[in-house]
Amino acid sequence: MSPLIVDIHTHVYPPAYMEMLRARKSVPYVHDPANGTDPRLIILSSDDDPSIPLDERGRPVDSSYWNIEVKLAFMRRHGINCSVISLANPWLDFLEPEEAQTWAQRINDDLENTCARVNKAGDPDKSLALHEKESLFAFGALPLSAPRADIVVDEIKRLKTLPHLRGVIMGTSGLGKGLDDTQLDPVWGALQDTESVLFLHPHYGLPDEAFGGSDAMNRYGHVLPLALGFPLETTIAVTRMLLAGVFDRFPRLKILLAHSGGTLPFLAGRIESCIHHERKFVANGGDVPGPQRNVWDVLKTNIYLDAVVYGTAGLQAAMAASGTDRLLFGTDHPFFPPLDDKEGEWPSVTTNYKAIHATFDNDGGAAAAVLGGNAARILDLN
Amino acid sequence: MSPLIVDIHTHVYPPAYMEMLRARKSVPYVHDPANGTDPRLIILSSDDDPSIPLDERGRPVDSSYWNIEVKLAFMRRHGINCSVISLANPWLDFLEPEEAQTWAQRINDDLENTCARVNKAGDPDKSLALHEKESLFAFGALPLSAPRADIVVDEIKRLKTLPHLRGVIMGTSGLGKGLDDTQLDPVWGALQDTESVLFLHPHYGLPDEAFGGSDAMNRYGHVLPLALGFPLETTIAVTRMLLAGVFDRFPRLKILLAHSGGTLPFLAGRIESCIHHERKFVANGGDVPGPQRNVWDVLKTNIYLDAVVYGTAGLQAAMAASGTDRLLFGTDHPFFPPLDDKEGEWPSVTTNYKAIHATFDNDGGAAAAVLGGNAARILDLN
Numbered sequence A, B: 001m002s003p004l005i006v007d008i009h010t011h012v013y014p015p016a017y018m019e020m021l022r023a024r025k026s027v028p029y030v031h032d033p034a035n036g037t038d039p040r041l042i043i044l045s046s047d048d049d050p051s052i053p054l055d056e057r058g059r060p061v062d063s064s065y066w067n068i069e070v071k072l073a074f075m076r077r078h079g080i081n082c083s084v085i086s087l088a089n090p091w092l093d094f095l096e097p098e099e100a101q102t103w104a105q106r107i108n109d110d111l112e113n114t115c116a117r118v119n120k121a122g123d124p125d126k127s128l129a130l131h132e133k134e135s136l137f138a139f140g141a142l143p144l145s146a147p148r149a150d151i152v153v154d155e156i157k158r159l160k161t162l163p164h165l166r167g168v169i170m171g172t173s174g175l176g177k178g179l180d181d182t183q184l185d186p187v188w189g190a191l192q193d194t195e196s197v198l199f200l201h202p203h204y205g206l207p208d209e210a211f212g213g214s215d216a217m218n219r220y221g222h223v224l225p226l227a228l229g230f231p232l233e234t235t236i237a238v239t240r241m242l243l244a245g246v247f248d249r250f251p252r253l254k255i256l257l258a259h260s261g262g263t264l265p266f267l268a269g270r271i272e273s274c275i276h277h278e279r280k281f282v283a284n285g286g287d288v289p290g291p292q293r294n295v296w297d298v299l300k301t302n303i304y305l306d307a308v309v310y311g312t313a314g315l316q317a318a319m320a321a322s323g324t325d326r327l328l329f330g331t332d333h334p335f336f337p338p339l340d341d342k343e344g345e346w347p348s349v350t351t352n353y354k355a356i357h358a359t360f361d362n363d364g365g366a367a368a369a370v371l372g373g374n375a376a377r378i379l380d381l382n
Helices: A015-022 A068-077 A097-122 A149-159 A182-193 A213-219 A223-243 A264-276 A295-301 A312-322 A347-360 A366-378 B015-022 B068-077 B097-122 B149-159 B182-193 B213-219 B223-243 B264-276 B295-301 B312-322 B347-360 B366-378
Strands: A006-012 A029-031 A040-042 A082-087 A135-141 A165-170 A197-200 A254-257 A303-306 B006-012 B029-031 B040-042 B082-087 B135-141 B165-170 B197-200 B254-257 B303-306
Touching (some): A006 A068, A006 A366, A015 A029, A082 A165, A097 A149, A097 A165, A149 A165, A149 A182, A213 A223, A223 A254, A223 A264, A223 B264, A264 A295, A264 B223, A264 B264, A264 B312, A264 B347, A295 A312, A312 B264, A347 A366, A347 B264, B006 B068, B006 B366, B015 B029, B068 B082, B068 B097, B082 B165, B097 B149, B149 B165, B149 B182, B197 B223, B213 B223, B264 B295, B264 B312, B295 B303, B303 B312, B347 B366
Parallel strands (some): A082 A135, A135 A165, A165 A197, A254 A303, B006 B082, B082 B135, B135 B165, B165 B197, B197 B254, B254 B303
Antiparallel strands (some): B029 B040
């Protein structure tokens, strides 16, 4: 029996989402070139440059982004039995308040239907074990720009009624003010009460000045914002949650952090030390409450980490911080495809496989747990 | 025989530096309150608020910053035999071009004299081994704002003639444009040729917007900029050096990174993956040279890491990335003192001791190497 391999970090732009983006004329939007080549996704304001012909603006989104058959072929090529698909950034952050609820429902229903269709096709025999069939589950998207938090709460509750939904994916802006915004408390409460996993994922990065301004950024393409900006965005977001006491008020919140926590496992000790030395906090004589729970406790109780960190150094830190039983394999598909042949093995995937085997193969069943067992248990995949 | 313990991350504002800051009227400057309390250091523009009385502006710098006797007492209390002292940030980055050289020479001579005085007092018998005597060495400061790079080069060469200088400390701004500035090549060349270790240390952090703006920053005091901004600044700086090919042009450069590399060990795999997927680089068909050497090779060949990371998770990543023989104990004294009794043991120091022992005690002589053996070998302390 081959090992069960579950990919919990794998993105889609489902048909309903593409349809929504095609109907838009401002960023983000999708434009279909007249010559019939792949649709263009104009995702950043800087992409929407009027001096560039519309047919060449933004980036092409090939079928790997929106055709589930392409993802299934990718899964087969890489030995992945099961994927927990999620909407790619920027999710629904940009929607007008009045349309957020409708689109969230349509897109989440679309995800449910895709999973149901694949699972039925792949599993005519209900007795087939997860690692022998091909299956899909999904993280839903939330209507965070809706006019009232109870609309978000309602969608979280509704997602629990969809058979293949296993939690939600969210960026770091929350209701627009970051994840330490107390207006988010009803959302945290609903996620906790429904025992939904929140997959926290970066999109906004860091200001250009952090990297030396646009000159330095242009010189190195996407390396600085993707390699450093994304992980820091995640780290800042979850640290702000911690500092604002979100994990004190919602001690059973379950958060899966993209890219092995950004840099949280590595910086946890420094964060804890800085908290202990901060005079502003009540515990140190100041007037700001400050966090009650220790960052290491949160890492081992509330946090799950994907294993998308491309090396043993990151995995060692993730393991020391959260424990092997909280680490979950992922690919980040369809991002980071090979620059030449997309039909072969993807180095972005094999690098993570190799790092997991190098780190965990001599540690009992740890490799199997990281590759799939943990995901099946934590997300109740069956 | 007690183990040799060397602190390679420990800062001073030597008398000549305090004198220079006292003579200044713009940030950074030192003001002595009329009531005879500790001098105030006004280090940030935001500290220099005219609505605050001058006597209360900025932060007090007590004697631990400028009196070497206080550092020696701190060393004795924590079992440290030897310290490699360095100027605290912002070093000499702010000096007018015409005065940079003179002040650099005066301050470096001041550091040399302090070390010579202590070493002579602590070691009347030249045959006494390093771990049985009390000794000081120093990293020098560079006149980076000087009008010509050859002035910086001259100071690097002059430092080699001072018996207790063991390299230089530098921030991330270089000549004002970051460390990927090709104008720095003569400096890298001089450091490589003289086999001087460069201690790279953060000061500028990240823009406030990265943390959600001044509101979020005020809420949490110094936690976000110190715990996250500082480490990212270091990571960005060294990644820009890598991307610009500095380690290709100067393959024998030796750089000691503060705070265990910021987040470099954790993010190295992601950096390497992003480089391999960046179409801008020549290796991938683009027109920008891009780095030739692999980040893991640089981490094991050019990089040393201090062990100031406050936990086993960070140390595990540092060890996996650069190797146990490149990790060096440090304290960050006089920063992060206890909020109550500065005369006892400092938790910021004992946290690092505990993490080192927990990580390396079962690994042969690894703990002793990290605590002092590596520093003695790498910096030629005797």
